[in-house]
Amino acid sequence: xxWETVIGLEVHVQLSTESKLFSGSATxxxxxxxxxxxxxxxxxxxxxxxxxxxxxxxxVKFGLAIGAEIGKHSVFDRKNYFYPDLPKxxxxxxxxxxxxxxxxxxxxxxxxxxxxxGVTRAHMEEDAGKSLHxxxxxxxxxxxxxxxxxxxxxxxxxDLRSAREAVAYLKKLHSIIRYLDISxxxxxxxxxxxxxxxxIRPKGQKEFGTRTEIKNINSFRFVEKAINYEVQRQQDVxxxxxxxxxxxxxxxADRDETRSMRxxxxxxxxxxxxxxxxxxxxxxxxxxxxxxxxxxxxxxxxKERFIRDYELSxxxxxxLTSEREMADYFEAVAKHSGDAKLAANWVSGxxxxxLNKNNMExxxxxxxxxxxxxxxxxxxxxxxxxxxxxxVFEAMIEDSSGVDEIIESKGLKQVTDSGEIEQLVDxxxxxxxxxxxxxxxGKEQVLGFLVGQAMKLSQGKANPAIxxxxxxxxxx
Numbered sequence: 296x297x298w299e300t301v302i303g304l305e306v307h308v309q310l311s312t313e314s315k316l317f318s319g320s321a322t323x324x325x326x327x328x329x330x331x332x333x334x335x336x337x338x339x340x341x342x343x344x345x346x347x348x349x350x351x352x353x354x355v356k357f358g359l360a361i362g363a364e365i366g367k368h369s370v371f372d373r374k375n376y377f378y379p380d381l382p383k384x385x386x387x388x389x390x391x392x393x394x395x396x397x398x399x400x401x402x403x404x405x406x407x408x409x410x411x412x413g414v415t416r417a418h419m420e421e422d423a424g425k426s427l428h429x430x431x432x433x434x435x436x437x438x439x440x441x442x443x444x445x446x447x448x449x450x451x452x453x454d455l456r457s458a459r460e461a462v463a464y465l466k467k468l469h470s471i472i473r474y475l476d477i478s479x480x481x482x483x484x485x486x487x488x489x490x491x492x493x494x495i496r497p498k499g500q501k502e503f504g505t506r507t508e509i510k511n512i513n514s515f516r517f518v519e520k521a522i523n524y525e526v527q528r529q530q531d532v533x534x535x536x537x538x539x540x541x542x543x544x545x546x547x548a549d550r551d552e553t554r555s556m557r558x559x560x561x562x563x564x565x566x567x568x569x570x571x572x573x574x575x576x577x578x579x580x581x582x583x584x585x586x587x588x589x590x591x592x593x594x595x596x597x598k599e600r601f602i603r604d605y606e607l608s609x610x611x612x613x614x615l616t617s618e619r620e621m622a623d624y625f626e627a628v629a630k631h632s633g634d635a636k637l638a639a640n641w642v643s644g645x646x647x648x649x650l651n652k653n654n655m656e657x658x659x660x661x662x663x664x665x666x667x668x669x670x671x672x673x674x675x676x677x678x679x680x681x682x683x684x685x686x687v688f689e690a691m692i693e694d695s696s697g698v699d700e701i702i703e704s705k706g707l708k709q710v711t712d713s714g715e716i717e718q719l720v721d722x723x724x725x726x727x728x729x730x731x732x733x734x735x736x737g738k739e740q741v742l743g744f745l746v747g748q749a750m751k752l753s754q755g756k757a758n759p760a761i762x763x764x765x766x767x768x769x770x771x
Contacts, residue, residue: 631668
């Protein structure tokens with residue numbers, strides 16, 4: 296039997312406000328346990344929540360960026376459940392009236408085609424604390440620094456049909472969030488977390504199969520691996536005559552498997568009711584339009600501009616706009632060097648390879664945009680050749696000196712004096728009579744070999760265009 300995979304993602308994003316959703320406690324990552332929790336976060340009797348306006352603004356900004364309906368009237372609800380890291384015994388969330396309603400975003404598939412993925416809603420809620428198990432020898436510790444941090448939970452429609460589509464959607468979401476600067480969205484730190492709802496059904500069937508939820512996956516790679524494992528597990532269960540149970544599962548990256556955590560709750564299990572200590576949020580047109588006016592140029596629009604203004608290929612423009620910091624870096628290099636195409640080649644080629652090799656982000660690059668722009672400018676003005684530029688680039692990684700200083704100190708300046716190059720060409724012609732005769736007999740491709748010999752003699756410093764011209768002239 297052929298199976299079709301159906302996936303919907305629930306993505307939790309910590310909003311980058313300086314204080315929590317309903318209290319004045321700080322939200323900085325990495326603080327000592329329980330140093331960023333006040334009397335409200337600890338749920339002491341009699342304390343009341345005060346809504347953080349900046350969190351609402353960030354949620355609306357996201358909604359506008361994906362063309363979603365903005366809930367002018369939204370309501371907070373109590374979601375009741377017991378867990379040690381939830382001091383109040385309930386989480387303040389949104390159920391029937393979220394701040395952000397239906398929207399969509401477009402992903403690019405592997406074959407270059409595009410697919411629109413629906414977003415059901417994006418609602419605000421407070422994060423829970425964190426249970427710590429490693430250092431307590433059979434016991435657990437509770438860190439409430441994270442309790443109350445503002446979250447935006449973004450729920451997709453079940454429009455995704457493979458693990459790779461899910462990753463493409465997640466990466467697009469990540470890109471939009473970073474462009475908007477509403478969260479740092481660092482998955483490894485938990486500021487962006489993903490729950491995957493996965494089911495399968497026979498191809499052609501309209502009804503959905505029973506779904507399982509894989510909780511708190513914290514990297515793009517693990518999202519793909521977890522979904523692929525779960526899809527195969529469900530196929531094996533059904534084909535062996537079993538039935539899929541609706542449940543919550545955990546992905547174990549060390550074993551590359553999902554395993555059961557608990558039966559899946561539904562809304563009734565949480566006994567939702569409107570939060571009595573918070574008034575509904577009422578947004579007017581003036582507030583929404585003021586947020587819209589702050590929207591930056593988003594990834595899709597920037598990609599189209601790069602294709603139009605810089606004459607880049609669709610692929611290069613896609614790579615360079617995938618992250619706001621990468622796009623900013625490229626534009627600075629292009630402006631400094633005066634050559635957008637060369638800038639695109641260097642940023643998406645040599646620089647990205649360097650960053651990937653060292654597991655670094657663009658903001659941590661040892662070569663800033665100005666220095667890379669100067670290097671490209673030196674290729675353009677024939678100070679160095681493209682090949683020598685690779686050597687200079689490697690030196691720039693460890694040496695913070697100016698590009699011109701590195702070129703000078705290492706004696707890498709390109710030889711453009713035609714008299715000096717002519718001597719090299721004469722030597723190459725004298726040393727390779729057979730190849731010279733082959734060229735004169737019409738074997739054009741021999742020229743590349745002869746140019747290579749001249750470049751070798753010059754230790755790569757001769758201008759290859761002048762070498763080519765002089766060789767042709769002397770062998771004619």
